[in-house]
Amino acid sequence: MESMLHHSTCQRFETDCKDLIAMVADPQAWPNFSIELEVIQLLKLCFPDFKIEYFPRVQNEIADSLARNARSFHRSLCFIGCSIPG
Secondary structure, eight states: OGGGGGTOSEEEEEESOHHHHHHHHOGGGOGGGHHHHHHHHHHHHHOTEEEEEEOOGGGOHHHHHHHHHHHTTOSOOOOOOOOOOO
């Protein structure tokens, strides 16, 4: 997210993890993730138009397939995909 600050003030994230949506919406309810959620909350302040939305896995089979394949590499992979929502 930090690297995106240089290019856009609008960020939209989609996830198939309902727990992540709940964590971002109510960080105090998830004390075990307090450090990570604090960083997300600080970065959210930098994006006037920040959105994180639930997107069911069955509606995005390509991303699910890529994630499954990446886990099989047994090493850290980083990828940032940028697209403008239509």
